[in-house]
Amino acid sequence: MAGPVSVLNNLLKEKVLAVQDFTLLAWQSFRKIFARPRYLALTFEQMDVIGVGSLPVVVLASVFIGAVLVLQTADQFVRFGSPGLTGDVVALALVREIGPVIFALLVAGRVSSGIASELGSMQVTEQVDAMRALGTDPVKRLVIPRVVATVVVVPLLTIVGDLCGLLGGLLASTAVVRINPTQFWVRAYNAIEFGDAVQGLVKPVVFGLIISLVGCYYGLATRGGTRGVGRATTQAVVAASVLILVTNLFITKTVLWVNEMMGW
Amino acid sequence: MADPTPGNPTAGQAEVLRFDDVHLAFGQTVVLRDLSFALHRGETLVLLGVTGTGKTTLLKLALGLLKPDRGRITVLGTDITELEEEELFPLRAQLGIVFQEMALFDSLSVHENVAYRLIEETVHGGKDYSDEEIERRVRECLRFVGLEEAIWKLPAELSGGMQRRVGLARALITEPPILLYDSPTAGLDPVTAQTILTLIIKLRDTRQAGALYVTHRLQDAFILANNCYDSQNEALKPVGGDGRGQPCGPTRFLLLRDASIYFVGSPADLVSARDPYVQRFLA
Ligand SMILES: Nc1ncnc2c1ncn2[C@@H]1O[C@H](COP(=O)(O)OP(=O)(O)O)[C@@H](O)[C@H]1O
Numbered sequence: 001m002a003g004p005v006s007v008l009n010n011l012l013k014e015k016v017l018a019v020q021d022f023t024l025l026a027w028q029s030f031r032k033i034f035a036r037p038r039y040l041a042l043t044f045e046q047m048d049v050i051g052v053g054s055l056p057v058v059v060l061a062s063v064f065i066g067a068v069l070v071l072q073t074a075d076q077f078v079r080f081g082s083p084g085l086t087g088d089v090v091a092l093a094l095v096r097e098i099g100p101v102i103f104a105l106l107v108a109g110r111v112s113s114g115i116a117s118e119l120g121s122m123q124v125t126e127q128v129d130a131m132r133a134l135g136t137d138p139v140k141r142l143v144i145p146r147v148v149a150t151v152v153v154v155p156l157l158t159i160v161g162d163l164c165g166l167l168g169g170l171l172a173s174t175a176v177v178r179i180n181p182t183q184f185w186v187r188a189y190n191a192i193e194f195g196d197a198v199q200g201l202v203k204p205v206v207f208g209l210i211i212s213l214v215g216c217y218y219g220l221a222t223r224g225g226t227r228g229v230g231r232a233t234t235q236a237v238v239a240a241s242v243l244i245l246v247t248n249l250f251i252t253k254t255v256l257w258v259n260e261m262m263g264w
Numbered sequence: 265m266a267d268p269t270p271g272n273p274t275a276g277q278a279e280v281l282r283f284d285d286v287h288l289a290f291g292q293t294v295v296l297r298d299l300s301f302a303l304h305r306g307e308t309l310v311l312l313g314v315t316g317t318g319k320t321t322l323l324k325l326a327l328g329l330l331k332p333d334r335g336r337i338t339v340l341g342t343d344i345t346e347l348e349e350e351e352l353f354p355l356r357a358q359l360g361i362v363f364q365e366m367a368l369f370d371s372l373s374v375h376e377n378v379a380y381r382l383i384e385e386t387v388h389g390g391k392d393y394s395d396e397e398i399e400r401r402v403r404e405c406l407r408f409v410g411l412e413e414a415i416w417k418l419p420a421e422l423s424g425g426m427q428r429r430v431g432l433a434r435a436l437i438t439e440p441p442i443l444l445y446d447s448p449t450a451g452l453d454p455v456t457a458q459t460i461l462t463l464i465i466k467l468r469d470t471r472q473a474g475a476l477y478v479t480h481r482l483q484d485a486f487i488l489a490n491n492c493y494d495s496q497n498e499a500l501k502p503v504g505g506d507g508r509g510q511p512c513g514p515t516r517f518l519l520l521r522d523a524s525i526y527f528v529g530s531p532a533d534l535v536s537a538r539d540p541y542v543q544r545f546l547a
């Protein structure tokens with residue numbers, strides 16, 4: 001009965017269904033985003049929880065990432081006699097790639113899991129059903145405030161993170177490698193072009209969408225009591241992280257192509 | 265739409281909820297197979313069945329939280345099978361439900377939980393209830409379940425039995441003509457279970473709502489069938505004793521087994537049934 005083929009078949013079917021459900025949730029969120037009722041107070045509350053809550057970890061991580069980037073690269077540039085390039089490299093790496101991706105992964109670890117466990121607990125204690133029974137659309141009350149809050153907050157966190165990262169690089173280059181801080185800052189600032197800024201801001205918007213939607217999806221799909229909540233939480237973080245890394249490649253490719261087309 | 269005035273002794277005639285050949289499967293497992301029954305105003309239908317026979321699923325179908333694969337579900341004369349979620353919201357005000365897991369919103373106070381529907385309708389719907397009116401109605405419902413003093417507490421500060429009573433109060437706020445109880449005494453001690461049952465009988469005998477009462481505890485079913493609410497003593501009194509003249513809601517039993525209705529009838533029919541499965545269930 002349950003031969004390997006049918007097991008594989010069922011697994012495949014399950015995955016396809018999951019993707020279908022996820023797409024449906026995303027579509028419903030977009031469709032209802034401007035529909036009344038709007039839960040603005042809940043959205044601001046989520047911005048506070050997600051944004052302010054994630055700020056310390058992003059600031060701390062970014063300072064150290066900026067510093068370590070300097071340590072890794074400065075040596076080479078000094079040897080080739082152009083230590084000023086350190087500022088260019090740190091700035092470009094941070095703004096284009098490392099900033100958006102690492103901050104998104106950090107936020108995913110906090111926020112996707114937080115959303116999945118909160119909505120998952122509500123699901124297994126029938127609070128989501130109760131909400132619908134009492135005349136509230138869970139997509140409007142639970143999903144959209146979280147998605148909107150995350151999409152607004154992650155780019156802001158990334159900007160703050162990029163600045164702190166540059167600051168970390170500046171500190172490291174002055175203290176350890178002895179590069180002139182003004183020179184570092186000017187080179188870093190001039191290295192970033194319009195296209196880089198676009199890339200650096202498009203990515204966090206998309207990642208914010210992934211972080212929140214994946215968390216909501218796994219939370220609302222939770223079955224099987226408290227253990228189910230644990231499982232949903234872990235799955236949400238893993239799925240969000242993988243999706244961020246995969247999407248990053250495609251965004252990078254697309255943005256580079258657009259840059260070339262537009263001559264930015 | 266047949267909607268006789270409450271308190272009318274012949275009100276038992278009007279159908280408030282109806283299932284016609286309702287079929288539902290989750291993947292390969294058939295949970296409900298071509299199920300049909302009707303619930304009348306003032307009547308209590310006790311749904312019996314072992315765990316996993318689809319009792320909760322049946323309640324969710326009645327609310328439109330789930331859609332049947334085929335068949336038709338009618339609530340107060342409206343066929344809900346084809347309705348969209350948005351169209352279902354106003355109709356759901358006619359159905360009060362007490363969930364098995366209580367399902368109180370744990371980030372909201374007791375007041376906000378009980379008032380949930382009124383607050384939602386005021387802030388986001390067309391209705392315009394004042395804060396005073398909301399609080400008055402919340403207090404009224406909480407008084408009915410004997411928990412007025414808990415109004416500003418959070419659900420986590422209450423015991424299981426108290427949470428169940430708050431859940432009951434939340435279901436009552438719109439004075440729905442249909443009430444759905446999902447195992448409301450599950451996991452409670454006998455004394456607290458008796459309190460909840462007394463409230464449910466009080467509700468049945470004072471408001472004439474139709475009720476679907478899900479349970480896997482047979483003793484609950486017989487307490488419901490054999491008692492009336494005595495408003496003078498604020499306690500239960502047995503049917504047929506001196507309880508003459510007290511209109512007491514009729515009770516039918518409905519036993520689910522293997523996705524189908526295995527037995528339906530009065531409590532007396534159930535007791536006298538010769539069927540071995542029913543006998544085993546009674547034992
Ligand atoms: N959302 C769901 N997805 C898949 N199976 C479900 C779902 N909900 C319930 N079931 C299954 O349907 C059956 C009936 O469940 P339920 O109605 O909760 O039973 P009861 O309330 O009588 O204990 C169970 O076997 C359960 O596993």
Ligand SMILES: [Mg+2]
Nearest residue numbers: 319320321364
């Ligand atoms: Mg159940």
